[in-house]
Amino acid sequence: MAVVETRKLTKTFRKGEVGAVRDVDLASHEGEFLVLLGPSGSGKTTLLRMIAGLETPTAGEILIGGAVVNDQTPRERRIAMVFQSYALYPHLSVFGNIVFPLKSQGVKKDERQKKADWAAGLLGIGHLMDRKPRELSGGERQRVALARAIVREPSLFLLDEPLSNLDAKLRASAREELEQFQKRIGTTTIYVTHDQVEAMAMGDRIVVMDKGRVRQIGTPAEVYDEPADTFVATFLGSPPMNLVTGADGITGFRPEHFLPARAVVSSESVAQRLTLSHEEYLGAERILYGTLADGLFAGAKVVSRIASTHASLFKKDATYDFAVERRHLKLFDAATGIRKT
Amino acid sequence: MSARSRERWLGPAMLLPAVLYIVALVGVPLVLAALYSVGDVKVGSVGYRFVGLDNFRSVLESPAFRRALRNSFIFTIASQVLSLVGGNILALALKDAFPGRRFVRYLILLPWVAPVSIGSMGWKWILDSLYSIINWVLVWLHLVKPLDVPMWLGEPLLAMISVILVHVWHTLPFTTVILLAGWTSIPKDIPEAAQVDGAGYFRRLFEIQIPMMLPIINVAVLFGIIFTFTDMTVIYILTRGGPYDTTQVLPSLAFFTGILGSDLAEGAAISMFLLPLLVVVAWLMLRTARRAEVT
Secondary structure (H helix, E strand, O other), rough: OOEEEEEEEEOOOOOOOOOOOEEEEEEEEEOOOEEEEEOOOOOOOHHHHHHOOOOOOEEEEEEEEEOOOOOOOOOOOOOEOOEEEOOOOOOOOOOHHHHHHHHHOOOHHHHHHHHHHHHHHHOOOHHHOOOHHHHHHHHHHHHHHHHHHHHHOEEEEEEOOOOOOOOOHHHHHHHHHHHHHHHHHEEEEEEEOOOOHHHHHHHHHHEEEEEOEEEEEEEEEHHHHOOOOOHHHOOOOOOOOOEEOOEEEEEOOOOOHOEEEOOOOOOOOOEEEEEEEEEEEEEOOOEEEEEEEOOOOOOEEEEEEEOOOOOOOOOOOOOOEEEHHHHHHHOOOOOOEEOOO | OHHHHHHHHHHHHHHHHHHHHHHHHHHHHHHHHHHHOOOOOOOOOOOOOOOOOOOHHHHHHHHHHHHHHHHHHHHHHHHHHHHHHHHHHHHHHOOOOOHHHHHHHHHHHHHHOOOHHHHHHHHHHHHHOOOOOHHHHHHHHOOOOOOOOOOOOOOOOHHHHHHHHHHHHHHHHHHHHHHHHHHHOOOOOOHHHHHHHOOOHHHHHHHHHHHHHHHHHHHHHHHHHHHOOOOOHHHHHHHOOOOOOOOOOOHHHHHHHHOOOHHHHHHHHHOOOHHHHHHHHHHHHHHHHHHHHOO
C-alpha cells in the first residue's frame, strides 16, 4: 500500500497566481525518498502543501495510508513537515520547539522529555536545548526543524527546500546527512527542490514537474538517461542535453557523450564536425561551445563536455571531428517534444 | 568658522526648537503644577505662599478624590481590557482577504479619525434620557417599558458603563490597527507549521501567535493606558463627572476643581497623583522599546 497517493490532483488559482497543479497521479513507495523537482512556479510546493493539508485541492483525491484525506485537517493527517524557512517558534527554546507537536498530541510530560532527548540526540543538538532559535546558526536551525518533525514519529515526512537557506559548503554536507538520516529512520519522505543536484543525489525516485504537470517519474538514472520529453532532457544536466532539429524530429545527446572523434571507440557512432566558438575551463572538466559545421544539423549550437585529462588542445573558430555513439542519441517528437525512441 | 566647529554647533542648533517646544509646553506647566500643588494659589491670586503638603492632605481626605482615583483605575483597566479583546477580534477578522475588506477597514478606522468631541456629542444624543435611540429600539422590541427606560447617563453604574464603552468605541480602531500590524508581521509559515504539528486553533492562538505578538500588544496597552488615564474628553462631554461625581476621574476632577472651581492648588495636587503611574508606564515603554531593538 502506498503511503501517499494522489489521483488526478488539481489545484487552480485565480489569474496571476503561480503554482497551479494539474491532474497529478503519484504514488510513493514505503520508506522511499521521493523528490519533487521542477523550476519555480512548477507547482511542486503547491502539491506538497496539498498533501500536508495546507491547501485545498480544486479536484482529485489525496490518499494517505490508503484512506482519502481530502477533508482532513493537517492535524488529523499526522504528518510532519519541514518548511523552507524552518518556521521555528521564535519565542520558544529549542526544547519548547521540539516538544510542541507532542504537547499538541497530549503526550505526557515525562514521555515528552524522553522523546525530545531521543530526537535531539539523533540530530546532535542535545547541548542546544535551552537556546532560542535566533541564537542558532542556519545548520542548527535546520536540525531543530528536523528534530521537531521526527519527534512524534510520523508516517510521512514532507520537506520543502530545507537546504536552500544554507550556504553552499554547508549545503553539501547537510544534504549527505539528511540522506543518511532518512535511510536510518526509514520514514517515507517527499522532498521538494528546484536543485537538480540535490534531487539526483538524494532521491530514490524523482518526480519532474513543469507548469503543474508531472513530466516524468523515475530513478535519477532513468530521468537523466532516458528523459521522457525535451523539458526533462534540458532541465536535468548542466549543461543541458543538446537538442538539434532535423527532418524526423528532435535529436538529443548529452554534452558528455559528444566527444572528439578519437575518444569515441564504438563503431556505432555518428560523426559530426564542430566549429568551436568558445571554451570554459572548470578544473575537472572543460565545456566546449560551438556549432555543427556540416551535415543534417549544420548550424545547430551544441555543447561538448570533456574531462580535463583529455589532452587535446582546441583553438577558437577551428573545426574539429566530433562523434556521438548511436546508443546515446534520443529522438523526440518535433511538435510535442515527447520521446519517440 | 571651521567645518568642524560649525558641525559642533549645527547639531544642537537643529535640536533647539524641539527642546524649546518641550520645555515650554511640557516642562514649564509640569514645574508650575508641582509648585502650585505645594502652594496656596487660587485663580486670580497674586501672591504665593508655601503650604507644604497641606493640599495633598486635604485632597486625600476628600471622598470625591478617592472616588475619582478608584474610577480612574476602573475606567482605564476596563477600557483597556475591552479594547484589547475587541481589537484582537477585529484584527483577526480583518487579517485575511475578503471582498470589501478595504472598505470595512476604513469604516473601522473612522471613530479614530473623527474628533472625539464630535463623536461623543453623537453618543450624548444616542444615550440621551428622552431621545435615546437605544431606548427607542428597546421599547420597540418590548424589552423595556416605555415609561421605565434606562437612564444611560443618569444612573451611576450605567453612566460608568456608558463612558467606558464610548471611550472603547473611540480607542478601538487604534488598538485594532496596531494589533493588525502585529498579526501581519507573523510569517505565514509559523502558524502553518503549528497546524501541521497538530495544534488546534486555540493552541495556535494562545501558545504561538499571541506570545509572538506580545511586544506589539505591550505597546498597544501602554499607549492605551496613557491615552486613557490622562483623558477626560468623553467624561467631560457625556456626564461632566456626574451623576454625583460617580464618573469623575483624576483628570476631570483636577479640571473641575482647579479651573472651574478656581482652586488651582488643589487641582494641581490632584493631577500630581497621575504622575507616579505615568512614570511607571513610561519606564515600561522605554524598556519594551529597548528590548524590541535588541532582538
